[in-house]
Amino acid sequence: MNKGKNKTLQQKEQFTENCRYLGLKVLAEQYQQMVDKANSDNNMGYFEFIQAIIQTESAAKKQRQIEYLISGSKLPQPLKLLGDFDFDFQPNLDRRLIMDLASLQFLEKNQSILLTSTNNGVGKSHIARSLALLACQNGHKTLYTTCSDLILDLNQGVFEKTLEKRMKKYTNPELLVVDEMGNDRLELQIVKEAHLLFKVIDQRYNDNKSLIFTTNVEEADWAEFLGDPITTSAILDRIYHNSVIIRIKGESYRRFQSEQLQKEYGVQNNEGKPEQ
Template sequence: MSSKNKSYGKEQAEAFAENCRYLGLKLLAEEYQQMINRANESSLGYYDFINNIVQTEAAAKKQRRIETLIKNSRLPQPLKMLADFDFDFQPSLDRRLIMDLATLGFIERNESILFTSKANGVGKSHIARSLALLACQHDYKTYYTTCSDLINDLNAGVYEKTLAKRMRKYTSPDLLVIDEMGHDRLELQVVKEAHLLFKIIDQRYNDNKSLIFTTNVEEPDWAEFLGDPITTSAILDRIFHHSVIVRIDGPSYRMYQSEQLQKKYTSKKQEAK
């Protein structure tokens, strides 16, 4: 092939790749030659060849959207998978209920979930974050926050006159996860802004949007924790109205893991003697 033809072929390839990127066909821009080679090897017809390209691009675009939804959800790393949850360790937890919630039908029905327990480390956050991850994977806009981070963020918005803008971060997603109410008792002793939490709960309630809430604060103690009995009553009323209540009464998995770790090293010490 002459240098002139090579140059022309290179220009064509570059123009083709540029047009693909312009149309958002990123995978085709990078892998079109491999796709052509595979089509030649399998003697694909024109329709099958184009259909394969479209399906591949659609799958790649969907995966990019999922990755964006997960990133924007602010879910903590490492991500929690429901398959990694040890249901055998919490026999009081109804596994069938959790699997039903994992179908995400509660979002379509505009329902919420309240995970509650007396103890820490029983798996409330793990399941909540796993359901949030599933929501992202099924194209639901999702946002994760702890209760203290939400209240502190909105409180800053009051002083900076950016409250409306900050609120949209919590009211616009299809699913909002408010985690760990009760882990932040000392932090919230000074700033008890129940009315700010109410603003979010009330807006989502009126918009029929789903919420996942986790807490180890018993219902009678919410008013003391949030510092406003009247507002707290309104919050409870809205949370409980359309919520599936999942109570987990069991041992701490973190404590169990700690005990197993100590046993492991104790055993190694005895073997070394």
């Protein structure tokens, strides 16, 4: 009796070990439930049983890949969903255009996106990060960075003589998001390094790889902001070519939320005051 139990236990251990070796992680953990389900279903044949296992493993592998791509993208937490964007607050923004971009055809066509406005808080970053998340969920290698972090990183690469290695981090992904040009005053302290930004954009342009770029610096002010008119002209030329340009004209949603919060507490405070 004990020999039989030990043999069965060894078989199960060998089975799960083989499953893990083959990368069948779900089957290794849930094979008994799968067998029980097959036994309870009189209509399930051998092919249907194997097919169900393969489909379950395939779905699990796809989910692991998505989680890996999202983690590697360096997208800030919490993740931004396009469904959470308040289009009613920005009536001048073409919702149909954003939904078209959400289909990710711009990636298939090797096109880029430029989101620009003169105000902060209008939703540029939300849209950019949402599209990047969709790209990850559809199996595209993606990287998110702010403009200032990118320049600082490459500038450090020049100092450490690791520029080429660092460049690959920004040129290899299918989609690169360069967010918030103009929001960090640190950029103004390293304007002479604008050529580093050009190197990334030029390489991706030559490789026909998509870019999402957000800024609140008007086109006419780019040269002054980056401090190098010639390099700036080259950057603009590559960004604007084959890009969908979205100019958002509206108020700050963050300010709107702040005002709503003040009103909410103001009403509560007024209601809580004793009558005079």
